[in-house]
Structure formats: structure tokens, C-alpha cells
Amino acid sequence: MNTGKVLLGLLVFPGLLYALPAAWLMLWIERKARARMQGRIGPPFFQPFFDFVKLMAKRTVPLPLFNAVLAAGLPILAGSSLLVALSLLPVLSGSGGFVGDLILLVALLEVPALAAVLAGFASRSIFGQLGGAREAVLSIVSSVPFLTAAFALAMSAHSLRLADIATRPIAAARWPAVLALVLCLPMKLRTNPFSLVNAEQEIYSGPLTEYGGSKLALWDLAHGMEWVAQTGLIACLALPLRSGRAVQDIVLMIAGSFFLVVLLALTASGTARLKIKQAGRFYWSWGLAFSLLALVLAVFPR
Amino acid sequence: MGVIDGLVAKSRRKSPWLFRLNSGGCNGCDIEFSACLSPRYDVEQTGALLVGSARHADILCVTGPVTQGARTALETIFAQIGEPKAVVAVGNCPATGDVFAGSPVIVGPLDRVIPVDIYIPGCPPRPNDIIEGIAKAVATLPAKGIHARKGAKKGGPAAK
Numbered sequence: 187m188n189t190g191k192v193l194l195g196l197l198v199f200p201g202l203l204y205a206l207p208a209a210w211l212m213l214w215i216e217r218k219a220r221a222r223m224q225g226r227i228g229p230p231f232f233q234p235f236f237d238f239v240k241l242m243a244k245r246t247v248p249l250p251l252f253n254a255v256l257a258a259g260l261p262i263l264a265g266s267s268l269l270v271a272l273s274l275l276p277v278l279s280g281s282g283g284f285v286g287d288l289i290l291l292v293a294l295l296e297v298p299a300l301a302a303v304l305a306g307f308a309s310r311s312i313f314g315q316l317g318g319a320r321e322a323v324l325s326i327v328s329s330v331p332f333l334t335a336a337f338a339l340a341m342s343a344h345s346l347r348l349a350d351i352a353t354r355p356i357a358a359a360r361w362p363a364v365l366a367l368v369l370c371l372p373m374k375l376r377t378n379p380f381s382l383v384n385a386e387q388e389i390y391s392g393p394l395t396e397y398g399g400s401k402l403a404l405w406d407l408a409h410g411m412e413w414v415a416q417t418g419l420i421a422c423l424a425l426p427l428r429s430g431r432a433v434q435d436i437v438l439m440i441a442g443s444f445f446l447v448v449l450l451a452l453t454a455s456g457t458a459r460l461k462i463k464q465a466g467r468f469y470w471s472w473g474l475a476f477s478l479l480a481l482v483l484a485v486f487p488r
Numbered sequence: 489m490g491v492i493d494g495l496v497a498k499s500r501r502k503s504p505w506l507f508r509l510n511s512g513g514c515n516g517c518d519i520e521f522s523a524c525l526s527p528r529y530d531v532e533q534t535g536a537l538l539v540g541s542a543r544h545a546d547i548l549c550v551t552g553p554v555t556q557g558a559r560t561a562l563e564t565i566f567a568q569i570g571e572p573k574a575v576v577a578v579g580n581c582p583a584t585g586d587v588f589a590g591s592p593v594i595v596g597p598l599d600r601v602i603p604v605d606i607y608i609p610g611c612p613p614r615p616n617d618i619i620e621g622i623a624k625a626v627a628t629l630p631a632k633g634i635h636a637r638k639g640a641k642k643g644g645p646a647a648k
Binding site for chain 2: 217221224225226227228229230232233235236237238239240243244245246247313386387390391394395396397398399402
């Protein structure tokens, strides 16, 4: 892998230059779609950007029990690991990659959840701790079908390289795997049927209750990038959106990501929050059923 | 720096995050306040958002006449909101004590406890009035931010 390609992936596409505006756009689409579904007009187009700038320029009241290095370091860790995860996505055919980069990608995508758990407990707030505990439980629960589906895709492609998974034909295992991955999305992005972690009106903002100002802005940005990375992963790896031509591939990947965002926003506004037991049962039954079906189809192709 | 200052001021006008606190009232104003977020009034189209944590908020909306029990909570929550911030007194109670005035358990009106920027009269005020009050409070935020920064750097070269 040469350095130029890595930097291009990290800083231009699908890295910073794409991820930053896309994160704000996805956060806006989510809020706007929810408002339209409720018969409201919803926030203006630049709303997430203005929220970010305002929070960055806002002062925070320091908390004596909240370690300042942890408070600032955790959102930066979450955002930067998502950025690296995004840069690994093989949107352009022939964009390098290495054997086993699927494992690195999956690990990097778990870092924000881990950072959120740590943030909740480090903030020493009862609501932060509740949110952190919920995040820990639910990320384990949803990781099982997520990892099984990702592994089924890798088995079908006979490779742990992302570029191979994206380009090789994955016949029968594809659609159950896509379904399992999409089912995991609302949990990973904490949107409505599974918004237990940041459950507003219940535990305030979960792990982020004690955050404020620029650190909250960084968390919001990391959350937006989580949207870009998680939807990008499915659009790039699981969905059959490949044409072979570079520009068309990029457009298809972006279109697929935004389609998933709209789908998630509509699901979120049409559903109510589940209990943690119900959420767990949902992933252990439906999520695991589809991912295991994908795995079986991958191991025993017709 | 002019461009960045302008952008920050504009962002403060465009993104007021609200925190609501009932300091011992009858809940009537809170119901009208909730109506602001409903489809009919939809305060979110101005960028406003109701947040659950005081540390995320810009504007503290207080209802109720401030009882003895609510005083500590009110002061703590006010201290947790980062600068620039504004306080809106929603309804007659925080402004005057209204029907609770003279009660031995009332320490209000609100401006005896924390500084108030905007008063919205009414028992309860209409959602239109609450939105107008919030909009007036939002307009005070950009100037507050600049004052807060100059105050912090007092004596330094940037103070001029």
C-alpha cells in the first residue's frame, strides 16, 4: 500500500472531506425526516453545522470528578477511529487494502461504543452510568449478529480482504447478511426502536449527560461520522452496488448510504423505544436468525 | 477573526438549546411550553431543541414561583449551564409569584435567585408568546458571548 493512497482515503474520500459534510447532512436528514413524519417543518438545512459551531464556542463548567483528559480524549478517539475505518472502505476498486483488513474495520467500528461506555462511567453521573451500562449490554448483543453476518460475507468471498468481499460475487448469502446488518444499524446508531442508550425523557442523554461545549460538539460529530461509517459499510460491502467504473461506484455508494439513512429515520419516527430485554430478544432471535442463515448459505453454497 | 466571530454569533442565534425547569408551579406553563414543540408551533424550525441535560443548554426556561425546595436545584442547574446563557421566566409565577405571592414557602420571584433576561407574562402564556420570548432571549446570546470572552481576557492584549 502506498502512502499517497492511504492519505487520499483518510483525508479526501471516503475520509475527512467526504465524511464531515456527510455526517452533518445525515444528522440533518434524520432530524428533518422525523419532523416531517410528525407533521412538523423541522430544522433548517445547516442546523447540525450551526449546532457544532455554537457548541465549539460555548464554555463548559468543569466537573471536579470528571477527568479532563478522558472527557476530551474519548470523543476524539471515537471520531478518529471512525475516520480510519472509513478510509479502509474499498469504494474505489484497486484502492489497496491488505489481507485481514475486515478484522481491523470491525474492530475500529466497535471503538465508539467502547468510548461511549467509558464516557458514561468516567462522568460519574448516575445517568451516564446507566447509559454506559446499556451501551455495553446492547453493543455486545448486536455485535453477535453483526459479526456473524460480516463473517458470512467473508466466507462467501473466500477472503478476509475488504476489496475481495466488495467485488467478488456473493450469491445466496448476500440478502440474509444484508438484512442482518441493516437490523443491527438502529442499535449501532442508537435510533428509535433501540435508542435505549441516549434515551431522552428517561435517562437524559445517557453517557453524554455531563458533557457540554466543545466536547459535546466532538461527540456529536463522532456520532455523525458513525452514521457515515455504518451506512457506508453496508452500502460498500454488502449491497451489490458495483459497476466497475470509479465515478459510478462512488455515486452508488453515497446513494446507498443516504438511502439507508432515510430508511432508518423513517423507522425511527414510526416506532417507539423498546425495553432492554425486548431489544436483546430481538437481536438474539431475528438478528441471529438472518445472520446464521447467511452463514449456512455461505458454508454450503448450492 | 471577523469571519469566525460572525459565524459564532450566527450559530448562537440559529441554535438555541432549551432546558425547562419547573420550580414549583402548577404545571400549566409546562403544558403550554410542550405545545411549542408540537406540530402546530414547531419551535424546532428555528433551530431550537429541548435538551435533557442542563450542561447542553443555552437557554434556561423557568416556570413556577421558586419554592424553598426548588431553590438549590435552580441555583445548581443555573451554574451548570455554560456561558453564553440566558434565562427566560415563563409565566406570571417566576415574575411576581402570582397567586402564590406572600406564601411562606416561596423564595421567589425568580430574579431574587438568578438573573433573568426575559419575562413572558401570562397564566399560562400562549405558545406564541413563549416562542417570541425565546426568540428575544436568543437575540441576547451573541453579545453575551463577546462580553464573556472580553471579561475573561481582561488586562490581556486581546482585550482591546
